[in-house]
Each structure stands twice: as C-alpha cells, then as structure tokens.
Amino acid sequence: MSTDAIARIRRFNRAVTSEVGALDESFLGRGRPLGAARVLNAIGHGYTDVAEIRDYLGLDSGLMSRLLRSLEAEGLVLTTPHPDDARRRIVSLTPTGEAEYAAYESLSDAQAETILARHPKSEALLAAMDLIATALGRDRIILETVDPNTPDALYCLDQYYAELGRRFATGYDVSLAAAPDAREMSAPLGAFILALSDDLPIGCVGLKGKGTEIAEIKRLWVAPAARGLGLARRLMQAAENAARALSITTLRLDTNSALPEALALYQSSGWVEIDRFNDDPYPDYFFEKTLNS
Amino acid sequence: MSTDAIARIRRFNRAVTSEVGALDESFLGRGRPLGAARVLNAIGHGYTDVAEIRDYLGLDSGLMSRLLRSLEAEGLVLTTPHPDDARRRIVSLTPTGEAEYAAYESLSDAQAETILARHPKSEALLAAMDLIATALGRDRIILETVDPNTPDALYCLDQYYAELGRRFATGYDVSLAAAPDAREMSAPLGAFILALSDDLPIGCVGLKGKGTEIAEIKRLWVAPAARGLGLARRLMQAAENAARALSITTLRLDTNSALPEALALYQSSGWVEIDRFNDDPYPDYFFEKTLNS
DNA sequence: CATATTATCTGACCTAAGTCAGGCAATATG
DNA sequence: CATATTGCCTGACTTAGGTCAGATAATATG
Incomplete structure (x- = not known):
C-alpha cells in the first residue's frame, strides 16, 4: 500500500x-x-x-x-x-x-x-508539469510591469478570456466587453503587471487609469497551475502600489458572481461593494477601495 | 515567451x-x-x-x-x-x-x-505528481489478480464509489447497489484484477462469477492520473482472459450514461446492448459480450 | 571425470570532480 | 605611494566512480 x-x-x-x-x-x-x-x-x-x-x-x-x-x-x-x-x-x-x-x-x-x-493526453501532462514546476519554484515567482502588448501579456489575456468563457454560463465574447486600450494600462496612465515563474507567465493584473485620481483594476488572472499560492493577492497588492505611485486614490473594479474566489479575495482585502458604475453586460458585482497614504 | x-x-x-x-x-x-x-x-x-x-x-x-x-x-x-x-x-x-x-x-x-x-493546496500537487509518475512509468504498469479484500483493492473500490458519487446527479450510495461479495470475485468463481504503477494502485476491474458460463464485469475503475493511457481497455482484456480461463462464455455488465468514456469503450470493443437484466437503481445501460474460443 | 560456464572477487588503472594553498596582476584604500 | 583586497589562475592532492583483465570457487555438461 x-x-x-x-x-x-x-x-x-x-x-x-x-x-x-x-x-x-x-x-x-x-x-x-x-x-x-x-x-x-x-x-x-x-x-x-x-x-x-x-x-x-x-x-x-x-x-x-x-x-x-x-x-x-x-x-x-x-x-x-x-x-x-x-x-x-x-x-x-x-x-x-x-x-x-x-x-x-x-x-x-x-x-x-x-x-x-x-503521452497521448499531453495537455493534462503539461498542466501537471506546470503545476509542479510552479509549486516547487514558488519562492522565485517574480512580478514585472510590462507593456500589455508583449506576447507574454497577450498570452495571459487569452487565457483569461478562455477561462471566463468556461466559467460564464453564457460564454464570453471579448468584443462585447469594453476592451481597455493598451495606453490606459501603461505608464503614465496605468500599468500592466505580469507574474512569471521561471519565465512562464502565470498571472496578470491591469491597472487602467485615465489621468484622474480614480482608476480601475482589470483582467486579474492566475493560471490554474499557480492557484492556492496567494498569487492573486500579491498581484492586487502590486497593482495598488502602482496606483499609489501614480497618485491614484480610489480604485474600482467590476466582477461576476461566477468567480467566487475573486469575490472572496476582494471582500477580504478592504474592498467595499458599490453600485454599478458601467453598462458592461458581464459584471454583476462592483467594488471600490480607497487607498490610504 | x-x-x-x-x-x-x-x-x-x-x-x-x-x-x-x-x-x-x-x-x-x-x-x-x-x-x-x-x-x-x-x-x-x-x-x-x-x-x-x-x-x-x-x-x-x-x-x-x-x-x-x-x-x-x-x-x-x-x-x-x-x-x-x-x-x-x-x-x-x-x-x-x-x-x-x-x-x-x-x-x-x-x-x-x-x-x-x-504547498497549501497539497491535493492538487499530489494529483499532478501521480499523473506524471504514472505517465513516465506507463510501460511499467502491471496487472495483478488479487483478493478483493486486500487494502489496495479496497482503496480502488473506495475511489470508484467516490467517483460515482461525483458523476451521478443523485450521488451514489453503495448500500443500494447489489454489493458483490468477495467470494464471487475470487477464484474459482471470478477474479479481481488490480493495475499497479510502481506499487500505487491506479485501476481495477472485477469479474463476478457464479460457477455458470455467464459472469459479470463489475467495478471497472481507472485513476484520474492514469486516464488516456488505454488502461481501461487493458483491464477489460485481462478480465476477459480470466473469464476464458474459468470456462466462462458470456459476459454481462451494467453501466450508466453518466459515464460516457465507459460506454464508448464497451461499444468499441465488441459489446452489444441488451435489455435490463437486474433491478439495481443506478444502471441505465446493459451490455453483453460473447467470448470466442 | 575433464571441461566449460557462471558468479563473484581482486588488483591495476583511469577520469571527473572537487578542495586547498599560494601566486599574480589589477584595483581600492588610508 | 605603500598596503590590502579582489578576481582569477596554477599546482598538488583527494575521493568517487567506473572499466578491464584475470583469479577463484562452485556448478553444469558431454
């Protein structure tokens, strides 16, 4: 045995x-x-x-x-x-x-x-390998601010959209969501932060700014292989720090009840629910967080 | 990238x-x-x-x-x-x-x-490790006929019942199914065959006989880590060989439409659908196979 | 019973890998 | 400018790991 x-x-x-x-x-x-x-x-x-x-x-x-x-x-x-x-x-x-x-x-x-x-079912094997490599290298996961048009960033966004497509009962059509343009997620308006484990992109988050003191958190994603390691929290922390550096005082985000881990994360890290602030078809929950100092 | x-x-x-x-x-x-x-x-x-x-x-x-x-x-x-x-x-x-x-x-x-x-989410890590170890050692998977009361066999059966519980919309209650007793799945009436990869039990199948030329296939299970390696087919083949050795000429089995891989396996390996032959509450598909020579 | 085969052991030899002390040249420091 | 430090190099030495050719004893075979 x-x-x-x-x-x-x-x-x-x-x-x-x-x-x-x-x-x-x-x-x-x-x-x-x-x-x-x-x-x-x-x-x-x-x-x-x-x-x-x-x-x-x-x-x-x-x-x-x-x-x-x-x-x-x-x-x-x-x-x-x-x-x-x-x-x-x-x-x-x-x-x-x-x-x-x-x-x-x-x-x-x-x-x-x-x-x-x-191995005939190679996707399952690769997913298992990613999970193990990420788990063993969890202390060497690094966050990096990049242009949202780099291949690694686009890869993360693709994975993010695919995940939403699987999670939402109605599927997910990128063209229906208000696609944030790259300029708003780059300095000096915002930022796009990537999590890398030995060069493999395993998570991302976008900070979408408009030059005002209010900005939005968009496209928070963590690869299945990296879940359970506290990476989402770390990415959100990095996004908040980036926002502070850009003199942003209030953050907003929208999300969906089909993403319960995300809801739990926001509720446990100082975000408060607010009224709908856009007319995107997908989100059904809206949050705000005031950044201190 | x-x-x-x-x-x-x-x-x-x-x-x-x-x-x-x-x-x-x-x-x-x-x-x-x-x-x-x-x-x-x-x-x-x-x-x-x-x-x-x-x-x-x-x-x-x-x-x-x-x-x-x-x-x-x-x-x-x-x-x-x-x-x-x-x-x-x-x-x-x-x-x-x-x-x-x-x-x-x-x-x-x-x-x-x-x-x-x-690693906080250790179950996912262990599952990934099992999958990789099984995939890398696929040529060293061995089948062994054992007593259905050995710890390894009981472990497989537990896993099998848990899987049915997840698959069936109504859950699965072992006590409602006609539990085949160990004697009917041991020589000289039947057999219980285990698949082992480096001593880890990764699959099983039971041949339940009554001393007649008709016997039943029961409890075919393959661990998630070993799926896609053709192990179910190999187990079924071994069960058929065991049946031939016991002079059994006709095999029957019941299964459920919530297990589509199993259905596909039976349909592609010479089994023909027949009428219900028992009054177990769970199965909704019934098959038979005549063993040649 | 002579001969071949088998299983292990021994001695001679080799390379890879690594440690350590000291040497030498370039650079930093009081 | 004398002295210390740094970065790399060389020579001497050690150990681990491994190969190969017989030696030895037990067993199998014609």
Whole structure:
C-alpha cells in the first residue's frame, strides 16, 4: 500500500530521477564531461561574467578556471578582460561554441519531445508539469510591469478570456466587453503587471487609469497551475502600489458572481461593494477601495 | 515567451532537478558515498541477490563487489552463500544496517514532507505528481489478480464509489447497489484484477462469477492520473482472459450514461446492448459480450 | 571425470570532480 | 605611494566512480 502523501511524493521522485539521469547521459554523448557541458550551457544561456557562472553552478574558483581552460582549448569559448575592471573576465562563445551549445539545446528539446510523444493526453501532462514546476519554484515567482502588448501579456489575456468563457454560463465574447486600450494600462496612465515563474507567465493584473485620481483594476488572472499560492493577492497588492505611485486614490473594479474566489479575495482585502458604475453586460458585482497614504 | 510544450517540459525538468539534487546532498550528509548508500537502500528495499542489485542499479560487477565490501567493513551488511548455488551470494542487513537504512528512509520522508508543507493546496500537487509518475512509468504498469479484500483493492473500490458519487446527479450510495461479495470475485468463481504503477494502485476491474458460463464485469475503475493511457481497455482484456480461463462464455455488465468514456469503450470493443437484466437503481445501460474460443 | 560456464572477487588503472594553498596582476584604500 | 583586497589562475592532492583483465570457487555438461 503506497497511497499516503509521503509515499506518493517519493514515487514521483523515483519516476523523475530516471528521466533526469537520461538527459545527463545524452549530454555525455557529446564527448565532454558534464561539468564542462554545464559551463558551456550557462554561457550560451547568457551568463558572461566568470564569477556569475561560478555562483550559478556552485563551482570552486579553481575548478571553474580549469573548465574554462578546457573549453578554450576546444575553441568553444573566448575570455576577454572586463572593460571596467581588468581583473574580472568576460566569457563568450565562438561560432564553434555556438554550434556546440545549439547541439546541447536540441538534445534537451529531443528529450522533451520524447516525453510528449509518449503521452497521448499531453495537455493534462503539461498542466501537471506546470503545476509542479510552479509549486516547487514558488519562492522565485517574480512580478514585472510590462507593456500589455508583449506576447507574454497577450498570452495571459487569452487565457483569461478562455477561462471566463468556461466559467460564464453564457460564454464570453471579448468584443462585447469594453476592451481597455493598451495606453490606459501603461505608464503614465496605468500599468500592466505580469507574474512569471521561471519565465512562464502565470498571472496578470491591469491597472487602467485615465489621468484622474480614480482608476480601475482589470483582467486579474492566475493560471490554474499557480492557484492556492496567494498569487492573486500579491498581484492586487502590486497593482495598488502602482496606483499609489501614480497618485491614484480610489480604485474600482467590476466582477461576476461566477468567480467566487475573486469575490472572496476582494471582500477580504478592504474592498467595499458599490453600485454599478458601467453598462458592461458581464459584471454583476462592483467594488471600490480607497487607498490610504 | 516560453509557453510552448517543449519549453514547458524543460521548465519542469529544471524545477525538479534541484529537488532531486537536494536529496542526494542530504544522503551524502551521512558520510558515505552515494554509490554505497544506493546499494544499502536497495538491500533495505528487499533486494537480496548480488546480481539483482547490480542489475537494478546498473553497476559493474567489480564496483558492486567493492561497494559491498565497504558496507561489510562498516558492519552494515552480511553476505552469505545462496543455499541453492554457493557461487551466488545473498546480502542482508545487520541490525546496524537496518538502523542506517531507516535513517536514509527518514531523510527521504523528510524531503517529501518539506515539499508537502510548503504547498497549501497539497491535493492538487499530489494529483499532478501521480499523473506524471504514472505517465513516465506507463510501460511499467502491471496487472495483478488479487483478493478483493486486500487494502489496495479496497482503496480502488473506495475511489470508484467516490467517483460515482461525483458523476451521478443523485450521488451514489453503495448500500443500494447489489454489493458483490468477495467470494464471487475470487477464484474459482471470478477474479479481481488490480493495475499497479510502481506499487500505487491506479485501476481495477472485477469479474463476478457464479460457477455458470455467464459472469459479470463489475467495478471497472481507472485513476484520474492514469486516464488516456488505454488502461481501461487493458483491464477489460485481462478480465476477459480470466473469464476464458474459468470456462466462462458470456459476459454481462451494467453501466450508466453518466459515464460516457465507459460506454464508448464497451461499444468499441465488441459489446452489444441488451435489455435490463437486474433491478439495481443506478444502471441505465446493459451490455453483453460473447467470448470466442 | 575433464571441461566449460557462471558468479563473484581482486588488483591495476583511469577520469571527473572537487578542495586547498599560494601566486599574480589589477584595483581600492588610508 | 605603500598596503590590502579582489578576481582569477596554477599546482598538488583527494575521493568517487567506473572499466578491464584475470583469479577463484562452485556448478553444469558431454
């Protein structure tokens, strides 16, 4: 019997360790020790400073130096003194190094493709992977203010609309809602805040301003994989801070009773219900919050 | 932008490798190389034959021998010649070895507990882990005929009843359905078949016989984590084989339109709809299949 | 009973990975 | 400007992990 939580987690660990080991094996196939391959990949991934790479990979300074030397001997990397401080050194890939890095990347891709190809219901598998990666990396979730027209922002908005379509009995038609234009959700009128977990967009919120002291919160969304981590609250907090920075004193929002978690969040974080303030067809609840100081 | 499938799988890999590495680190904390710790754990896990352990861990015979010697020197294991063949050797843990093994086990448990404690919505996390472990280990799913009163079988039945309760608009009350007694689902009358993935029960099916050439299929269930892998079909096939072995020529089953996947499975695998053959309150569809040869 | 096979062990050897002390050049500081 | 600090490098050394060629003893086979 192995149905209790601890046993299930340990079973998961066993299942993934063999996959992880398989990738190391395929990396070794390129005839280079793993240490050197890791350094090469770190450089290809954008790390340039020797100390930075050492820190990222947790290497001793002596070992790091030797690994760099061996990559240099292979003609894969080039080290040059840092322009500001000649003690530091900058590492970059030669064209050969770029090709080698690309080869490692395609090994990683191939492994991922194999997993994908072996599972017929891949969407469920990917959703489970997102959930686990987000849960394990919850301390590294970062919020970022971006232009609402960036691909990541548009991806979140698409997901948001799809979710409303599933939640509302009548479906959801974006064109019927008053689409806030990007200008109103960018500085200096408003903001659009994205939550990223290891570069995957997992949530967003929009602050739609008109240059007055009243602004609206729009498009609060948290990916299914990130629910239960308190991310919505964190996004709302960030939106409020952004509003304060823009001298906004009153926030409003509209929502729908088909979104009970959202209602509970607003009611538990200082929002008070007010009368309808627009004629959008979808919302049936309206809230306001006064920002202090 | 990292929202495509490949990128999501690679992100998952990154997220879990650090967890996996952390466990290795904590294992090293017991002052023994990982290789020796792995052998000790394999023995603690029930492996006894030297060749078996070597095969399981993928070790060279020379290395294996040396690791055993070092564990012996520490007083953790005892090797004795195999009673049937004195060339082979069986390894067992000394009391000290048992204690050391238990210490490793509790390190693994502690890591699992940490993961669990850090995630508030742990049921979703566990479900995701089950799905991934099952998907990655799909080639190692085994079917086993067991007594329907074993804990694993009862666990599956509980899950099955809970699922019906969620699916049926009216809920599901086990006491209203004609509960098949264990004797009718055991040899020589019938069978109860379990699907196990790395010891976790992920599906079941019952063959309920009365000693005649007609028998019933009951309690076909597949865990959410294992859906989409063709397991239901495999379980049904095994049930049919078990029926043939018992000289049963006709199988019947009842089901409910609230279980469309089940209906589709029966319709696509040679079952034909027949008239109601019992007065159970729940089923509204009845099928029969004639077993050839 | 001689010979082949099997299972494990031993010694010799190798590479990867990592630690540590000290060296050297560039830069910061009193 | 003397001295300390910083960033990287080199040499010496250690351990883990693993390969390979026999050695040894037990068992199977003609």
